[in-house]
Amino acid sequence: MKKVSAKPLGRRTFLKGLAVSAIGVAGAGTLAACAPGEASGSSGEAFDFAQTIAWDGQYDVVVVGFGSAGAVTAKAAAEEGASVLLLDKAPLGHEGGNSRYCGQTFMHSNGDEEAARSYFVDMCGVLPVADDVVDTFAKGLATLEDAYAEDYGLDKSDFRTVTELNPAFAFMCPEYPELSGADKISMTALHDGNSDGYMWQVQRAGVASLKSQIDVWFESPAQRLVQDPVSKTVVGVEVQRGGETRMIRAVNGVVLTCGGFENNPEMIKDYLGLSSCAPLGTLYNTGDGVLMAQEVGADLWHMNSYESMMLFGGMSYLVDEGERGTNLPLPAKIYHGSLVLVGTAGERYLREDELPRHGKMKINGVWKAPKHPSHCYLVFDQAQADALNASGRMNAERFSEARSAATIEELALSVGMDPDTLAQTIKDFNRAAEEGYDPAFKRAPESMRAFGEGPYYAFEVMPDILNTQGGPRRNGRAEVLDRGGDPIPHLYAAGECGGIASNMYQGGGNMAECMIFGKIAGKNAASAKDPLPAYAVSAVEAPLAYTLGVESDLTEETTYETAENEYLGKGQGIGGEIVVKVTMDGSSMAAIDVLEQSETPDIGGKALETLPQAVLDAQSVDVDAVSGATTTSNAFFTAVSEALSQTQ
Template sequence: MTTSATSPDPVVVVGAGIAGLSAAVSAAEQGAPVVLVDRAGPLEAGGNTRWTSAYLRLDDVYEPSKSFVDELVGFSGGRTPSWYVEALVERLPEAMEWIQGHGARFRRLPTYFINSNRPRLQPQGGGEALLAALRPAAEKLGVEFRYHTTAQHLVTGEDGRVTGVRVSDPDGEHVLPARAVIIASGGFEGDPAALGEALPGDVSTLIPIAPGVRFNKGEGIRMALAAGAKRGGQWDSFHAEPVDPRADNPEALVMVFPYGILVNKLGERFLDEGRGTVDETYESTARAVWAQPGGIAYFITDRRFELVGDRERGLLTGCKPVTTENVEDLAAALELPVARLRETVAAYNKSVVDGEFDWRRPDGKHTEGLTPPKSNWALPVDEAPLLAYPVACAIVFTFGGLETDAQARVVDEQGAPIPGLYAAGECTGIYHDKYPGGTSVLRGLVFGRVAGSAAATA
C-alpha cells in the first residue's frame, strides 16, 4: 500500500520489533493506514526481538504467577509503577490470544537458567517466530514497510499535537504526515556517546548482546523528549548478561558461573558466585564483571564440572574452554599473575566445607573463613583438567526511556498525554535496579497492541 495525497494520514510506527509490529498490525486491524519505518534493511530488521529467546515470565499462556505484580515492582525498589504492571496483567490474556491467532505457538521449554527458581514460557522459534507471525499479517493488512529509513524529528502543530515525523532514507530527508506516531524503536544501547553520558562506567568494554543492538541509537526517545516527553526508568542502568567475549555468535551466554569461581585479571575473586540461582544473579554478576579492571573476568572450574548434568544448556558460547592441567599453566594461558591465581585457588579450596553437592538447587555447600564467601555449590578446583571461560558484560537494552500512560500515550512532565504520540517496548522506561527476566518481549507485545489500537482511532 502506498498512501496518496487524498488518503487519510497514516499511523506511522517507528521500529519493526515486537512492539512495533504489534502496533502496526493492531492499528491496521482497526482500519487505519499504517506506515512502518525501520533503519535496518528487510533482512536485519526486528530489533532485539529477532535475536532473543523471548522467554516470558508466565506460568501458562494466559497466566502470570500470583506474585507477578509484586515481583516486578519489588525488583525496582518500588519505583516501577504498579499501575503499569497491573495493566500489563489485565491485558495479557487478550494479547496472547491475539498473537496465537496470528500463528504463534508457545511451550514450556528448557532455558539456559539451568537452576532457575522462576517459570518461563517461550514461543517456539524464539523472538523471530513472533516477528514471522506478525510480518505477513501486517503485509496482508496493507502496512507499508519502509526499510533503511531513520526517524529523526517529530513534527507538531501549533496546538502541540504530533502531526508527522521527519525521516531520512536513501533519497534524503522528508516528512511523513501522520494522524499519530508510535515510537517502538528500542533504547539507546547502540549509541556509544549516549551510553557514555548516561552510564557510570567504561562503556567501551560493554559487548552488544546481538546485532540488533547497533540499530537502537535512541533517536525515538530523543525526538519525544524534544517534544516535551517525560523521562521514565533508570537512565544510568541497563539490562546486563554475562557472555564470552571471544565468541562471535549472538547471545554467547555463560550462565554456569555458580559451578566454579570467578576471578578478575588480577587473579582475585570479587563476588559470591553461589549467592543464588542463575536466574536471580546473572545480571548482578555481569555488572560485577563490568566493574572489574578491563571489564573482564574468568570462570574457572575443573573436572567436577561434569557433575553439572545440564551444563551445556547454560553455555551458549561457540568457543571451547581454555583447558590446562594445573593452575600455573592456566594463569599463563589467561595472562593472569601466576602467584596470585595460585593463592586465590588455594585459599578457596581450603575454605570449602564438606556437604552434598546438588547443581539443581541451592545446596548450602559453602565456604568458611573466605572473603568473599561462596554460599552454594562450593566444590574444590583442583582436579585436572582445569577449565576456564572468559566472561564479559553484555548490554541488552537500556533502562531509561519515555514515560507513558495505560493507553500507551507518551506523557509530558505534568503527566498529560502528548496528543498523537504513543510508545511501547524498550523505548519506554519502567525498569530500575534489576531486570525482572521474561518481561521485555511480553510488555512490547501487550503495549504495542494497545498503542496500535489507540493510535488508529486518534
C-alpha cells in the first residue's frame, strides 16, 4: 500500500464534561446514571460510550501483534470482509514474533480428532483446560494439513515431516510417545526446510495478498484497550505511533496476538521464578497483552508455563539482559565425560545426560521445568575441555570465557562457591562414575567419567526460554474471559498471548495453535455485533484521519532497474526475500549490493554486512556461512548465484 502522510491528531478528552481513563473505568458511575437506551440531556438523545471518544481512526477489527497468530487472524478477518488494522511494536525486520525464529513446523494428528484430544488431555495432565478449548484444538489438529494447503494455496506433496527433515529431532515426533493417541501425532513443515522462517513468510505473504483490506503499522505498540465502563465491551485501542497517541476504534473486535512475557524481567521473576533467562526468539514479547487484558478484567491462566530448548533443562551461553540467547549444542553429547552442572552453591541439581522435552525434565515421574538457581556452571576437567574443543560444536569465543584453576577448591573460590561443597560434589560424582551408579540423579554409567588432572574449568551458562504460555484465559471461540468466566465483549486472543499449553508441550504445538485459534479469532472478531447500549449524555464528533488505505507500512514491491553488466538475484531469508545486484567486470564480480532485505538486524543484518566482500574476495559463493545466520547466508548465496546465472 502506498504510504500517504497524514498529520496525527493529538490525544483528546474522551467525554465532554467527564474525566474518564482510556479503559473507561473512571466516570462509570456518572455514565450509568442514564440507563441503556434512556434519553438524556435536553434533546432527549442518548449516545453509546464509543460515541463519546474522540477517535483518530476506525477499523472493523484491530489485531495487536504481527506474528503467526496475528497474520492468520488478520487474514481470516479480512476474508470475512472486515477492514483490519494489524499493529506491531517491532520495527520492520523484527516483526514476526517468535514465529520468525521457531522451527517452522506444526503439530497435527493425521486426521484423527480423537487421538488429538486424548494426547492433548494427557499432556495437560493434572492441569486441565476447559472442554470447549480441547474440542477446538482437537478438531483443528485433525484437519490442519488440509487447512494450510487450502488457506495458503500450498501443495501438500511439498510438506515434510520432522523425521524427513532432520532425523536428530525425530524424538519430538511425538515428543511424549507414552501418552494415549501419540501414534497419530506428527510435526510437519510446509516445504523441504526447517528453522528458516518459511512458515512465517507464507503467513506474512497471506497478509500482503489482502493489503486492500489490511493496513499494517510497525513500531506502533498498543498501550491500552478502551472499554465501555458499563457493558464492559472493548471498543478500541490506544496506540503509540510516531511519538503521538492515536485512538483507534474497533467496531467489531480487538484480538490480542502479541505473544508472551519472556522479555519482561519482572514478570519472569514473578511468574516463572527465574532470576534471569536468555530468550531464543523475539526481543519484543514483553507481556503487553497480559497487562492490557488485566486492565479490562481478564482472568489469567498458565502464568508459570513456559518452554525452553536443548540440554540441561534448556541452557544458553551467557548473555546480557536484552540480548538474544544461543542454546548449547545438542548433537555432540557434550555431557558425556567428566562434567557436571552445578548451581550457585556448587551442588548438582539435575540429571545432566537426560534429553529434555522442550526444557522439561522428568522429576518424580512427571515432566516439569527444573528450578534453576541464580547462577549455573558447567564444571569439568582438562580431559573434558579437550573433548569439547575437539567436538567443534562449542562456540570457541564464548568457551574462552570459562574460569580455570589448578584445583577444584581454587576454582570454587574464583566463582564465589563454597570450596568444600564443590569438592564434595566432585568427590561424589567420581565415586558414581567409578561404581557405575549415580544415586543422586541416576545418570547413565556410560555418560560418566571420573575427574582427572587439572586445570579445572567453570563455564557459566544460563536458562534459555523459547516462549511463555501465560496470559488471558480464553474459551473455544477465542474469546477472552473475565474473572467470572464470562466473555469480555469484543475481545479475543490467539497464539502465545494466553497459550493453551498448561503443562507439557509438544513441538509444533504453538504454531498449530496460532493457525487454529487465529482463524477462529479473526472470523469471530469480524462478525457484526449488536449495537452498544446508549446512555451517555453527549457525543464527540471528530474527523477520522486513519481508516482503511490511508496509512500502511506494507509497501508495494519495489522494481529495480539495471544497467549494462548489472544482474539481479533473489534468495529467501528468514524475514523475506533478499535481493542483490551483482556488477560484473568481464568475467569477474566487481561489486555486490544488497538492495532489499528484512533480516533481523543483529543476526542476519550483520551477516549481510560481511558476506558481499567475502564472496568478492573468493570470486565464488563457496565460502563459509556466517555462524548463527546460516539461513540468511544461504539466501544471500542463492541470490548471488541467480544473478550470476544470467551472465552465462
